[in-house]
Amino acid sequence: MGNRAEELLERIAVGIEKLGDEPEFEIPTAPPVCPHCGKLNPTIKTDDSAGTGPMGDIFMEVTCMNCSHSWFAVPQGWVNFTNEPDLREFFERAENGNSREDH
Numbered sequence: 686m687g688n689r690a691e692e693l694l695e696r697i698a699v700g701i702e703k704l705g706d707e708p709e710f711e712i713p714t715a716p717p718v719c720p721h722c723g724k725l726n727p728t729i730k731t732d733d734s735a736g737t738g739p740m741g742d743i744f745m746e747v748t749c750m751n752c753s754h755s756w757f758a759v760p761q762g763w764v765n766f767t768n769e770p771d772l773r774e775f776f777e778r779a780e781n782g783n784s785r786e787d788h
Protein backbone atom coordinates (compact mmCIF):
# COMPACT_ATOMS: atom_id res chain seq x y z
CA MET A 686 0.00 0.00 0.00
CA GLY A 687 1.39 3.39 -0.93
CA ASN A 688 2.00 6.20 1.54
CA ARG A 689 -0.83 8.25 0.10
CA ALA A 690 -3.31 5.41 0.53
CA GLU A 691 -2.17 4.84 4.10
CA GLU A 692 -2.45 8.54 4.83
CA LEU A 693 -5.96 8.60 3.39
CA LEU A 694 -7.02 5.61 5.49
CA GLU A 695 -5.62 7.28 8.60
CA ARG A 696 -7.55 10.45 7.85
CA ILE A 697 -10.74 8.44 7.34
CA ALA A 698 -10.18 6.62 10.64
CA VAL A 699 -9.65 9.92 12.47
CA GLY A 700 -12.78 11.32 10.85
CA ILE A 701 -14.85 8.34 11.92
CA GLU A 702 -13.55 8.67 15.48
CA LYS A 703 -14.52 12.34 15.48
CA LEU A 704 -18.02 11.44 14.32
CA GLY A 705 -18.30 9.12 17.31
CA ASP A 706 -17.34 12.01 19.61
CA GLU A 707 -19.93 14.32 18.07
CA PRO A 708 -23.36 13.53 19.52
CA GLU A 709 -24.97 16.32 17.49
CA PHE A 710 -23.99 14.68 14.25
CA GLU A 711 -27.13 13.81 12.34
CA ILE A 712 -27.21 11.56 9.34
CA PRO A 713 -29.63 13.02 6.82
CA THR A 714 -32.11 10.55 5.45
CA ALA A 715 -33.92 11.21 2.23
CA PRO A 716 -36.73 9.80 0.13
CA PRO A 717 -35.75 7.35 -2.63
CA VAL A 718 -34.40 9.89 -5.10
CA CYS A 719 -31.48 9.42 -7.51
CA PRO A 720 -28.70 11.82 -6.37
CA HIS A 721 -27.65 12.31 -9.99
CA CYS A 722 -30.83 12.89 -12.03
CA GLY A 723 -33.27 13.59 -9.20
CA LYS A 724 -35.83 11.02 -10.36
CA LEU A 725 -38.14 10.01 -7.54
CA ASN A 726 -38.13 6.30 -6.78
CA PRO A 727 -36.15 5.34 -9.89
CA THR A 728 -35.70 1.73 -10.91
CA ILE A 729 -32.23 0.74 -9.72
CA LYS A 730 -30.07 -2.30 -10.07
CA THR A 731 -27.32 -3.62 -7.90
CA ASP A 732 -24.57 -5.94 -9.00
CA ASP A 733 -23.46 -6.72 -5.49
CA SER A 734 -23.15 -10.41 -4.96
CA ALA A 735 -23.97 -11.79 -1.56
CA GLY A 736 -21.50 -10.67 1.05
CA THR A 737 -20.87 -11.15 4.72
CA GLY A 738 -20.56 -8.44 7.34
CA PRO A 739 -22.26 -6.66 10.21
CA MET A 740 -25.90 -5.78 9.49
CA GLY A 741 -25.31 -2.23 10.72
CA ASP A 742 -22.49 -1.63 8.24
CA ILE A 743 -24.29 -2.63 5.07
CA PHE A 744 -24.25 -0.47 1.97
CA MET A 745 -25.15 -1.06 -1.65
CA GLU A 746 -23.65 0.20 -4.87
CA VAL A 747 -26.64 0.86 -7.07
CA THR A 748 -27.15 2.09 -10.63
CA CYS A 749 -30.07 4.29 -11.68
CA MET A 750 -31.82 2.84 -14.71
CA ASN A 751 -33.02 6.35 -15.63
CA CYS A 752 -29.61 8.07 -15.94
CA SER A 753 -27.18 5.12 -15.68
CA HIS A 754 -25.15 6.75 -12.90
CA SER A 755 -24.05 4.80 -9.84
CA TRP A 756 -23.79 5.71 -6.19
CA PHE A 757 -23.53 4.16 -2.77
CA ALA A 758 -26.64 3.81 -0.65
CA VAL A 759 -26.63 3.14 3.10
CA PRO A 760 -29.83 1.88 4.73
CA GLN A 761 -30.61 3.95 7.82
CA GLY A 762 -32.70 1.73 9.99
CA TRP A 763 -34.49 -1.47 9.21
CA VAL A 764 -38.00 -2.73 8.86
CA ASN A 765 -37.78 -6.50 9.19
CA PHE A 766 -40.24 -9.19 8.20
CA THR A 767 -39.96 -12.85 8.98
CA ASN A 768 -42.30 -13.87 6.17
CA GLU A 769 -43.10 -12.75 2.65
CA PRO A 770 -46.85 -11.99 3.09
CA ASP A 771 -46.03 -9.37 5.72
CA LEU A 772 -43.40 -7.92 3.38
CA ARG A 773 -45.93 -7.70 0.53
CA GLU A 774 -48.51 -6.05 2.78
CA PHE A 775 -45.92 -3.49 3.86
CA PHE A 776 -45.18 -2.45 0.27
CA GLU A 777 -48.87 -2.45 -0.68
CA ARG A 778 -49.63 -0.11 2.19
CA ALA A 779 -46.66 2.08 1.27
CA GLU A 780 -47.88 2.32 -2.34
CA ASN A 781 -51.34 3.32 -1.11
CA GLY A 782 -49.86 6.18 0.84
CA ASN A 783 -50.30 4.29 4.10
CA SER A 784 -53.34 6.47 4.75
CA ARG A 785 -56.36 4.26 4.17
CA GLU A 786 -57.57 4.98 7.69
CA ASP A 787 -57.39 8.74 7.13
CA HIS A 788 -60.14 8.88 4.49
Ligand SMILES: [Zn+2]
Pocket residue numbers: 719720721722723724727749750751752753754
Ligand atom coordinates in the same frame (compact mmCIF):
# COMPACT_ATOMS: atom_id res chain seq x y z
ZN1 LIG B 1 -30.63 8.80 -12.02
